Amino acid sequence: MIGGSLWTVVLVAAVGCYLLKLAGLSVPAAWVEHPWVTRVVEFVPAALLAALVAVQAATSGPDLVVDGRLAGLAVAALALAVRAPFIVVLVLAGATGALVHALAG
Amino acid sequence: MSARTATLRDAVGLGLAVGLYGVAFGAAADAAGLDVWQALVLSALMFTGASQFALVGVLGAGGSGLAAIGSALLLGTRNTVYGVRLAPLLAPRGVLRRVGAAHWVIDETTAMAVAAPDRELGRLAFWVTGATIYVGWNLTTVLGALGASGLGGTAQAALDAVVPAAFLALLWPRLQRTSPEAVVQRRVAVGGAVVALLLTPVVPAGVQVVAAVVAVALAGRPRHEEAVR
Numbered sequence: 001m002i003g004g005s006l007w008t009v010v011l012v013a014a015v016g017c018y019l020l021k022l023a024g025l026s027v028p029a030a031w032v033e034h035p036w037v038t039r040v041v042e043f044v045p046a047a048l049l050a051a052l053v054a055v056q057a058a059t060s061g062p063d064l065v066v067d068g069r070l071a072g073l074a075v076a077a078l079a080l081a082v083r084a085p086f087i088v089v090l091v092l093a094g095a096t097g098a099l100v101h102a103l104a105g
Numbered sequence: 106m107s108a109r110t111a112t113l114r115d116a117v118g119l120g121l122a123v124g125l126y127g128v129a130f131g132a133a134a135d136a137a138g139l140d141v142w143q144a145l146v147l148s149a150l151m152f153t154g155a156s157q158f159a160l161v162g163v164l165g166a167g168g169s170g171l172a173a174i175g176s177a178l179l180l181g182t183r184n185t186v187y188g189v190r191l192a193p194l195l196a197p198r199g200v201l202r203r204v205g206a207a208h209w210v211i212d213e214t215t216a217m218a219v220a221a222p223d224r225e226l227g228r229l230a231f232w233v234t235g236a237t238i239y240v241g242w243n244l245t246t247v248l249g250a251l252g253a254s255g256l257g258g259t260a261q262a263a264l265d266a267v268v269p270a271a272f273l274a275l276l277w278p279r280l281q282r283t284s285p286e287a288v289v290q291r292r293v294a295v296g297g298a299v300v301a302l303l304l305t306p307v308v309p310a311g312v313q314v315v316a317a318v319v320a321v322a323l324a325g326r327p328r329h330e331e332a333v334r
Contacts, residue, residue, distance in 0.1 A: 024188015072266030097266020
């Protein structure tokens with residue numbers, strides 16, 4: 001993506017996210033606290049974050065690929081399961097990715 | 106220790122811990138092709154971690170600007186609900202205070218403010234947590250973005266593996282037993298991942314992430330208590 005449009009994306013998304021926050025403090029609670037609205041909002045992060053995990057770990061453009069990222073993700077999951085601190089999780093995942101890259105040449 | 110001291114200690118501690126995520130964000134932004142200034146503007150202006158990660162994640166996967174904005178906004182909707190919960194507690198008087206308070210309505214400040222024993226401490230927790238995270242998050246974003254630029258091949262492979270791990274770490278607490286309806290959260294998460302992978306070969310890059318929001322349907326209808334409340 002060229003520089004100018006990248007700035008547009010950055011600024012539009014930032015302003016949009018800010019307005020979502022401001023709306024919460026400004027609109028009548030009844031507009032937002034509808035059971036269906038809160039139900040959907042409660043589960044949007046799980047769907048999107050899981051999609052991002054999958055796309056970042058196992059795809060390259062339109063292709064599904066298996067490489068060091070997937071190995072790193074598996075190690076990260078193990079580290080999270082034993083409640084390792086965030087920074088340890090990332091370092092282990094990164095080290096795994098680098099190791100696979102080095103071994104695969 | 107007084108409740109006030111305990112609130113301050115918890116707020117500052119959480120702020121320092123969250124600051125570490127900023128390094129990962131700065132590195133992810135660099136990997137996605139953003140420069141240091143763009144990464145910093147996101148942390149300073151957008152200031153909501155999951156949306157920031159989603160934006161650079163979609164761009165890094167080759168996605169369009171629209172898909173990147175869409176995923177960031179979808180993840181930003183929960184801050185609207187947080188704002189509704191915080192409004193009676195913060196009761197910001199005047200436009201300026203409301204405009205200022207809104208900028209810091211995020212997961213962590215909401216959790217700290219709502220958990221505080223009374224309203225005054227709730228406000229204190231909100232502002233102190235917000236300030237600590239804001240400073241730490243922006244500083245570490247710059248560190249991460251600068252640190253990641255100019256990495257060689259193997260270090261780049263390490264960074265590529267760090268990004269999905271960071272997303273997993275953001276997702277993880279929502280799937281644990283301590284989270285309300287953890288089983289449903291897991292079902293939705295698996296659904297979102299499957300939808301995204303199935304769509305990857307057939308839609309433009311980034312669109313599969315936004316489309317994964319349909320997995321929310323797996324959560325089913327609102328529970329009875331919610332409908333009554």
